[in-house]
Every structure is written in structure tokens, then in C-alpha cells.
Amino acid sequence: MKRVILSTILVLISSKVWADSGNPQVEQDFKCYITFKNNAEIAFYRWKMSEMPLRMANLVGTLRQSSDGKKSYINAVEECVELNASFNSLKAQELDKLTPR
Numbered sequence: 001m002k003r004v005i006l007s008t009i010l011v012l013i014s015s016k017v018w019a020d021s022g023n024p025q026v027e028q029d030f031k032c033y034i035t036f037k038n039n040a041e042i043a044f045y046r047w048k049m050s051e052m053p054l055r056m057a058n059l060v061g062t063l064r065q066s067s068d069g070k071k072s073y074i075n076a077v078e079e080c081v082e083l084n085a086s087f088n089s090l091k092a093q094e095l096d097k098l099t100p101r
Contacts (some may be wrong), residue, residue: 033091045080
């Protein structure tokens with residue numbers, strides 16, 4: 001009886017480990033330099049790494065409340081990088097220094 005219980009527990013544990021290792025796509029935090037008609041800002045998102053280019057493209061034209069409180073359409077997503085990475089654009093780097101986390 002002990003062997004049956006022990007083997008059942010081992011099977012359940014091994015299937016849990018196998019299920020967890022089967023999903024390597026974890027979500028990651030990104031920051032994006034986005035521009036509106038009259039201003040620009042840094043926005044924060046959480047996406048799967050493989051979906052980043054598609055998600056960036058889908059942001060263009062969406063309505064978002066900008067930091068000044070007005071709702072505006074996103075004109076362009078200039079650049080998205082991982083949360084701890086630096087932007088390539090100097091404008092984005094300057095704005096990133098001023099953006100609270």
C-alpha cells in the first residue's frame with residue numbers, strides 16, 4: 001500500500017515538473033517610448049517576448065490617457081526595450097530619466 005501511495009505521489013510530482021518546463025514563454029516587463037500628436041511619454045507594458053513586435057504594432061492608433069490627463073491616440077511607438085535596458089534614442093533616454101517607476 002505504501003508503494004502505491006509513494007508511486008502515485010512521484011507520478012504527480014513529475015507531471016507537475018514536466019508541465020512547468022513545457023512553457024518557456026514567460027511574460028516580461030517592457031518600457032516603450034510612445035508619441036502622441038503633441039507630446040511623448042514612456043509607457044510600461046508586460047508581454048511575452050515573442051509577442052513584442054506584434055504588440056508594439058497594435059499600440060499605434062489606440063486611445064490612451066496621456067500623462068497630462070487628456071485622452072489621445074498613439075501616433076507612433078518609437079522604441080520598446082526591456083525594463084532594465086536603455087533606450088537607443090536620446091529623447092527617450094532623457095524622458096526615461098524623468099519618468100517615475
